[in-house]
Amino acid sequence: MNxxxxxxxxxxxxxxxxxxxxxVVPLVSIIIDVTARGIGAIDLDFFTxxxxxxxxxxxxxxxxxxxxxLLVAFSSAIGLPIGLFSGVYVSEYGRTSRYGSLVRxxxxxxxxxxxxxxxxxxxxxxxxxxxxxxxxxxxxxxxTMMIPIVSNTTGEALKAVPNSIxxxxxxxxxxxxxxxxxxxxxxxxxxxxxxxxxxxxxxxETAPLILTAGISTLWFTGFNQPVASLTYYxxxxxxxxxxxxxxxxxxxxxxxxxxxxxxxxxxxxxxxxKRVYA
Amino acid sequence: xxxxRSGADPAFKYGTLILSSSVLVLAxxxxxxxxxxxxxxxxxxxxxxFGSIWDPVNSHFGVFPMLYGSLVTSAIALVIxxxxxxxxxxxLSELSPIGLRSPISFxxxxxxxxxxxxxxxxxxxxxxxxLRTDVYPYLERYLGFLPIFQGTIYGVSMLTAGIxxxxxxxxxxxxxxxxxxxxxxxxxxxxxxxxxxTKSEAIRMSVLSYARSGIMASVxxxxxxxFGETMAVTMxxxxxxxxSASLFSPGYSLASLIANEYTEASSAVYISALIEAGxxxxxxxxxxxxxxxxxxxxxxxxxxxxxxx
Numbered sequence: 078m079n080x081x082x083x084x085x086x087x088x089x090x091x092x093x094x095x096x097x098x099x100x101v102v103p104l105v106s107i108i109i110d111v112t113a114r115g116i117g118a119i120d121l122d123f124f125t126x127x128x129x130x131x132x133x134x135x136x137x138x139x140x141x142x143x144x145x146x147l148l149v150a151f152s153s154a155i156g157l158p159i160g161l162f163s164g165v166y167v168s169e170y171g172r173t174s175r176y177g178s179l180v181r182x183x184x185x186x187x188x189x190x191x192x193x194x195x196x197x198x199x200x201x202x203x204x205x206x207x208x209x210x211x212x213x214x215x216x217x218x219x220x221t222m223m224i225p226i227v228s229n230t231t232g233e234a235l236k237a238v239p240n241s242i243x244x245x246x247x248x249x250x251x252x253x254x255x256x257x258x259x260x261x262x263x264x265x266x267x268x269x270x271x272x273x274x275x276x277x278x279x280x281x282e283t284a285p286l287i288l289t290a291g292i293s294t295l296w297f298t299g300f301n302q303p304v305a306s307l308t309y310y311x312x313x314x315x316x317x318x319x320x321x322x323x324x325x326x327x328x329x330x331x332x333x334x335x336x337x338x339x340x341x342x343x344x345x346x347x348x349x350x351k352r353v354y355a
Numbered sequence: 356x357x358x359x360r361s362g363a364d365p366a367f368k369y370g371t372l373i374l375s376s377s378v379l380v381l382a383x384x385x386x387x388x389x390x391x392x393x394x395x396x397x398x399x400x401x402x403x404x405f406g407s408i409w410d411p412v413n414s415h416f417g418v419f420p421m422l423y424g425s426l427v428t429s430a431i432a433l434v435i436x437x438x439x440x441x442x443x444x445x446x447l448s449e450l451s452p453i454g455l456r457s458p459i460s461f462x463x464x465x466x467x468x469x470x471x472x473x474x475x476x477x478x479x480x481x482x483x484x485x486l487r488t489d490v491y492p493y494l495e496r497y498l499g500f501l502p503i504f505q506g507t508i509y510g511v512s513m514l515t516a517g518i519x520x521x522x523x524x525x526x527x528x529x530x531x532x533x534x535x536x537x538x539x540x541x542x543x544x545x546x547x548x549x550x551x552x553t554k555s556e557a558i559r560m561s562v563l564s565y566a567r568s569g570i571m572a573s574v575x576x577x578x579x580x581x582f583g584e585t586m587a588v589t590m591x592x593x594x595x596x597x598x599s600a601s602l603f604s605p606g607y608s609l610a611s612l613i614a615n616e617y618t619e620a621s622s623a624v625y626i627s628a629l630i631e632a633g634x635x636x637x638x639x640x641x642x643x644x645x646x647x648x649x650x651x652x653x654x655x656x657x658x659x660x661x662x663x664x
């Protein structure tokens with residue numbers, strides 16, 4: 078083998094390592110920068126106080142934390158059950174049908190639709206109708222985003238349950254619907270994983286909230302009222318010219334990263350060695 | 356059956372059927388709502404897409420600068436992000452020791468877990484200043500003969516937005532490409548190596564070409580993601596409706612147009628214009644994803660078959 082080819086080979090192969098480094102460096106830098114700049118803003122006030130005025134001392138993000146928790150809870154209440162049972166149909170009844178593959182296919186496609194488009198949709202359906210941003214609209218937008226994701230991940234998780242379980246159950250005279258529940262119970266770990274990942278994903282969403290939940294300087298005041306959220310506040314404070322607001326944005330980003338990356342790392346550690354459908 | 360016949364079975368079946376139809380209904384509602392919502396500006400025809408004056412006060416709604424910004428930033432994202440992602444994918448499937456595969460995949464997937472507003476924050480305060488002082492001046496000095504690297508250097512610009520998008524599309528492009536490469540049968544590699552090819556020659560000749568459609572699919576998915584990404588771009592592109600050849604120039608994108616101006620949209624026509632921008636985003640990303648998923652369909656099936664062996 079001539080040396081030129083060997084050298085070219087070595088160079089090309091080392092380029093893949095360069096690419097790997099190029100992909101990892103931003104992640105490491107983001108984690109370090111967010112931690113370093115955000116840690117100072119996280120104190121007791123951060124969790125208990127309302128956002129401060131510009132150029133003042135103190136204050137926190139308590140209402141944004143409350144808003145994010147409520148938004149995630151309500152949107153999960155909408156998105157998880159619909160997505161879950163949709164996945165049950167796809168796996169238990171529609172596995173070989175054209176309808177089943179269409180649902181799966183469109184689920185994949187919808188999961189790739191930009192989140193701002195979902196915001197526009199819910200804006201036209203709800204915000205324009207009621208002439209107000211509201212936590213309801215925000216939850217519907219985030220819940221809508223969860224449906225296709227959860228439907229497909231649940232479908233995959235259930236398909237991985239061995240058929241022998243279904244056959245054993247049916248052979249014992251257990252009805253099909255109870256058998257399906259048994260199959261769900263068998264896949265509960267992967268379903269929980271998939272649900273947690275979907276929750277982590279919508280916790281970090283900002284764009285749809287701008288068009289639906291709006292923003293508020295107050296605590297939660299009612300279902301038909303705008304509500305604060307961590308992500309919207311990060312955007313709002315980061316693009317402001319005020320240092321105290323920018324510092325809080327870093328603090329909120331750190332808190333958000335701990336939750337979102339924490340969920341992601343947690344489920345991956347728990348499911349290590351197993352196939353994860355997400 | 357001797358037992359009391361129950362309606363539970365059909366109820367469960369049709370109940371879950373109805374819930375699963377929500378996915379189909381959703382797809383239809385997206386198009387229907389965004390179409391009807393943008394009828395007032397759709398009537399103005401192609402002036403919307405090709406008009407370059409965005410002046411809501413005087414009801415001029417030309418989104419060409421935003422379309423241009425979305426396309427240019429997505430193109431930058433692909434030009435930078437795809438080679439990096441392919442490198443990662445090749446390392447993972449062809450070179451990495453088995454034990455390193457899952458830690459590396461894990462780290463790359465974490466890039467996908469970072470919320471986009473955090474990318475925006477980091478981009479605004481860390482990446483943009485760094486690029487402005489330490490990278491762009493050198494690009495201008497050494498590559499300034501190209502029109503894309505001329506003009507005043509700002510931190511926030513189409514190039515900065517494109518670079519952050521490149522980072523953001525790495526996880527999806529890398530993971531789908533990796534799956535495509537892993538689905539290539541070993542006989543492909545062995546055949547090339549047996550003919551005396553070096554490892555990189557074998558990868559180029561027989562592995563990459565075999566995985567071509569999966570890699571193309573990953574590129575489409577990356578494009579769909581970059582084209583519709585909102586927060587990071589909104590915070591980094593400068594939000595100025597300009598059509599400039601220079602990548603150092605601030606620009607605007609369809610998604611950031613919507614995010615920025617919804618709160619101030621007062622007239623029905625203004626709102627309709629923003630909804631139409633959403634319709635354009637929907638069309639482009641929908642079809643990018645459809646194409647990608649059609650290409651992947653084959654890949655996944657062969658991968659599933661392989662996993663039983």
